[in-house]
Amino acid sequence: MSKVKKPQQRWVCQACGAVTTGWFGKCPTCDAWNTIEEEVAAPPPGERPAGPGKVVASTEAQTIVDRQPRRPCGMGEVDRVLGGGLVPGSVVLLGGPPGIGKSTLLLQASVGLARRNGVVLYASGEESVAQVAARCGRLGASHPGLLLMAETRIEEVLSAAQERAKTLAALIVDSVQTVHSGAQDGLPGNISQIRAVTSALVGFAKTHGVPVVVVGHVTKDGQLAGPRLLEHLVDAVLSFEGDEERAIRMLRATKNRYGSTQELGVFEMRGDGLREIANPSEAFITERDDPAIGSCVTASLEGSRPLLLEVQALLAAAFGNPRRTCVGVDPVRLAMLLAVLDRHAGVFALDQDVFVNAVGGMRLGEPASDLAVLLAVASSHRRQPLPPGLCVFGEVGLTGELRPAPRSDARLSEAARLGMKRVLLPTGPKQHALSARKLKDQLGVDVRLARTVGEALELAFG
Known part of the structure; x- marks a missing residue:
């Protein structure tokens, strides 16, 4: 008389999927608590019911599927x-x-x-x-x-x-x-x-x-x-x-x-x-009658779409250890930009609480937003607003130099389309000068080029 095999039991963590020999209050693999539950193990491969036959397709059939x-x-x-x-x-x-x-x-x-x-x-x-x-x-x-x-x-x-x-x-x-x-x-x-x-x-x-x-x-x-x-x-x-x-x-x-x-x-x-x-750019830019202190507009690239985003910064007196609070901005890059401001621009803000926010819940993940964050912090430190209608973008290096952002033409066109009258960007290849001259002649946009952080501050606030 054949014996009926009972299904095997096993203990599986519901968080990471690890299999254990018994119940544990804490998973030994992912350290999650109360996630191990008992389940029925799958039968061995030899005892599983036979499934349908495999379908073998030629490369021609695969090409038809891809089309x-x-x-x-x-x-x-x-x-x-x-x-x-x-x-x-x-x-x-x-x-x-x-x-x-x-x-x-x-x-x-x-x-x-x-x-x-x-x-x-x-x-x-x-x-x-x-x-x-x-x-x-x-x-x-x-x-x-x-x-x-x-x-x-x-x-x-x-x-x-x-x-x-x-x-x-x-x-x-x-x-x-x-x-x-x-x-x-x-x-x-x-x-x-x-x-x-x-x-x-x-x-x-x-x-x-x-x-x-x-x-x-x-x-x-x-x-x-x-x-x-x-x-x-x-x-x-x-x-x-x-x-x-x-x-x-x-x-x-x-x-x-x-x-x-x-x-x-x-x-x-x-x-x-x-x-x-x-047109998401209009949803992420705040319309004001007068320019605000600590606000800067940048041109970000989300896939193939350029977006104009607003970066806001606020500096306050620190009581104890200075805080760095970021919403939508990488706090590591903010700490780097504060050090660059101190060393290469003479703007000392390391002893103050710094709050940076990307308006609209957006995330500024690309380095092209470095210059906008830097100018927003400098604007709050100087208590001086940036000129109205200004858009900036560019990467900031540790030595204080500015590096051009990819696809500057698309960013410049988006800035001009939304009525930006001034654009500040790093000095780069000849294509930047040609694009700047083209926008200035056709759309009336004043494009200014800067090589270092110091030059960018002079052009922005001067």
């Missing part, structure tokens, strides 16, 4: 971040804090997909069909090609998607933490369930050539919840960011196998949904 057109969703900002639209057979993971507008963004994008490409199946594991339909009515996102489904079992979701695979333009699952697989033990949202659900969605996308968009929750520190393997399984990872106190929302790509990760999509949250901001 398939992208599927635009009708929202220019989303298509910009994706690289032109959804790629057939791709899997996109969208993450963001609760209440930021992920479901709103996907519903509006789903209507655009349904109008242009066919049927879109929206499977929600968090809300009922009536709740999602009510939101669609409020957003004006109703369309006969948008099919709604409330289901928490991945098998039912894939069964409904397979029935419509020939006409299906996209499958959207909201969210991966609320959907579970019947073939895997454990509660929805644990590491085994997330891995099983994502693997099933990836298999469906690759087999039927249907793009899949999955919503993922984030932790308190802003990281995607679940194992890091989740980000490796998908083709693109999008991050929907913003401040709940502001109406501006930004969409970025932290991973994209079919496009650039430097593009940025900007939206405004309204009562009737998200509105695309075609």
